[in-house]
Amino acid sequence: MMARNVLRLCLLVLLALSFASSLSAQRKDLLMATEYPPKGEAEATQKIIKLLKERLEKDYPAPERTRRDAHPKQHGLVKAEFTVVEGLPKQYRVGVFAEPATYHAWIRYSNLSGQKSPDIAKDSRGMAIKLMGVEGEKILPAHATASTQDFVFMSTQIFVTKDVKTFGKLLKSINGGKVSAGVFFLTHLGLLKLFSEVRIQVANLFDVEWGSTTPYLLGDRAVKYAVLPRTPSGSELPAGTPSENYLRERMVATLSDQDIYLDFFIQVQTDPVLMPIEDPRVKWNRNLSPFIKVASIKIPRQTFDTPAQQLYGDQLSFSPWHALKVHRPLGGLNRGRRAIYETMSKFRHDRNGEVSEEPEDWITFQ
Numbered sequence: 001m002m003a004r005n006v007l008r009l010c011l012l013v014l015l016a017l018s019f020a021s022s023l024s025a026q027r028k029d030l031l032m033a034t035e036y037p038p039k040g041e042a043e044a045t046q047k048i049i050k051l052l053k054e055r056l057e058k059d060y061p062a063p064e065r066t067r068r069d070a071h072p073k074q075h076g077l078v079k080a081e082f083t084v085v086e087g088l089p090k091q092y093r094v095g096v097f098a099e100p101a102t103y104h105a106w107i108r109y110s111n112l113s114g115q116k117s118p119d120i121a122k123d124s125r126g127m128a129i130k131l132m133g134v135e136g137e138k139i140l141p142a143h144a145t146a147s148t149q150d151f152v153f154m155s156t157q158i159f160v161t162k163d164v165k166t167f168g169k170l171l172k173s174i175n176g177g178k179v180s181a182g183v184f185f186l187t188h189l190g191l192l193k194l195f196s197e198v199r200i201q202v203a204n205l206f207d208v209e210w211g212s213t214t215p216y217l218l219g220d221r222a223v224k225y226a227v228l229p230r231t232p233s234g235s236e237l238p239a240g241t242p243s244e245n246y247l248r249e250r251m252v253a254t255l256s257d258q259d260i261y262l263d264f265f266i267q268v269q270t271d272p273v274l275m276p277i278e279d280p281r282v283k284w285n286r287n288l289s290p291f292i293k294v295a296s297i298k299i300p301r302q303t304f305d306t307p308a309q310q311l312y313g314d315q316l317s318f319s320p321w322h323a324l325k326v327h328r329p330l331g332g333l334n335r336g337r338r339a340i341y342e343t344m345s346k347f348r349h350d351r352n353g354e355v356s357e358e359p360e361d362w363i364t365f366q
C-alpha cells in the first residue's frame, strides 16, 4: 500500500515537472503581442466566405432584403457619446485613447440568430460601436480616409473555436442540416460545451457584460476590450411567453426617460502563454491582468426605433478592421474576419442595390 502511494506521488511529481517544462518551452517560443498564423488559414477563410454566400442566397431569396449573415436581428441603433478618461498612464495613451476627448458614436445591438428567433431563446448577443471623427489613416485601403473606428463585442469573453479552420468545419456542418451539425458536435464535445456556454438568456441589453473575445494591438502591446454596465438595472427575465422583441421594447422604455452609462476597459496581455493571441477560447484571467478603464460611454435619452433609423442601422457595416493601425486586430480569427466582413458586407449591399458608406456624424431621423 505504502509503495503504491509513493509510486503515485512520484508519477504526479513527474507529470507536474513535464507540464512545467512544456510550459516554459512554449514560453521561450511565444512572444508578447505577436501573431503565429497557421498553415491553410487563407484557404479556410475563402471556404467560409463561400459557405456564407451560399447561406445568404438560400436564406434571402430575391426580392427579399438580404441581411447580415451573422447578427441580423437588430434591436436598435442608438446614438452614444464615447469619452476617453483623463489621466491615463502614458503607456495606454495610444490611438483614440491618446487624449481625453469625446467622440460621437453609433452603437448597434443585435442577436446572433435570425429575425424570427424570439429574444427569450438562448443566443449570443452583439454590440458594435462605431466612433466618428477619429483622425488618422485607417488600416483598410478602401477606408483609409474614413473617420470611423469600430469596436465589435459579443455577450461573452471567449469565442467558441480556436481558429478559422475549425470555424469553417462548424459552419459547414451547420449548413448541412441538423444531422450533420449533430454529428459534428458529438465529435467535438469541447466545442459543444463552449457553444452552449456562450448562448445566454438576457433580461436587459444594458446589463450585459461585453467582450471583444479576440485581441487587438494597443501600440506595441496586445489588449482585449470589455464593456461593462456602470449600474446594472437588475432587470429580470420576463415571465410566461414574452414578446418576441422584448429586448428592443425594454431599450425603448429605458431610453424614453433615462440616460445609460457604460464603462470601456482594456485588459493588457501580460503572459504570452496564459493569455494567448491565437486562441480566443482562452479567457484572459483578471487576476493576471485586471481591466483598466479607458473610456466612458453615455447613451443619452432618445427615440431610436423609427423605421428609417432601423433601416440605416441595417445598412451600416461594422468590422474590427475599421480601425487605426495602432489598434490592429490580432490573432487568426481576426485575420480571417478582415476578408470575411469586407466581402460579406459588400455581398449583401450589392444584393440590395445599396452602397456601404462610413458615416461622418449622427443623423437625425424623423
Ligand code: HEM
Binding pocket: 048, 052, 067, 068, 069, 070, 071, 108, 109, 110, 125, 126, 127, 128, 152, 153, 154, 159, 164, 167, 211, 212, 213, 214, 316, 317, 318, 333, 336, 337, 340, 341, 344, 345, 348
Ligand atoms: C470566423 C469567425 C467569424 C465569422 C465567420 C464571422 C462572420 C460575421 C459576418 C459575416 C458578419 C456580418 C458582416 C456584415 O455583413 O456587415 C458578422 C457580424 C458580427 N460579428 Fe462576426 N464573425 C466571426 C467572429 C466573430 C467574433 C470573434 C466576434 C466577437 C466579438 C463577432 C461578433 C460579431 C458581431 C457583434 C457582429 C455584428 C456587427 C454589426 O452590428 O454589424 N464575430 N460576423
